[in-house]
Amino acid sequence: MLSPHEVATLLLVQGAPDHTELDRADLEALREHQLVNLEEIASGRGPGITPKGGAVLEAITRIR
DSSP states (O other): OOOHHHHHHHHHHHHOTTOSOOOHHHHHHHHHTTSEEEEEETTEEEEEEOHHHHHHHHHHHHHO
16 A cells, blocks of 8 residues: 555656656655656656556546
């Protein structure tokens, strides 16, 4: 189960993957759950949503 902070971080990664002030502990937890990974972006390496992370975001969208 994800914490509210981890859910918020997942949403931030979806909206702005080059956001530099994401909580590292939350990002690491999301990586452990295989919801985000590191990918190349214009400004360097940053987090990206995995297919599993996309499915979680879709589920969140359905219950809102």
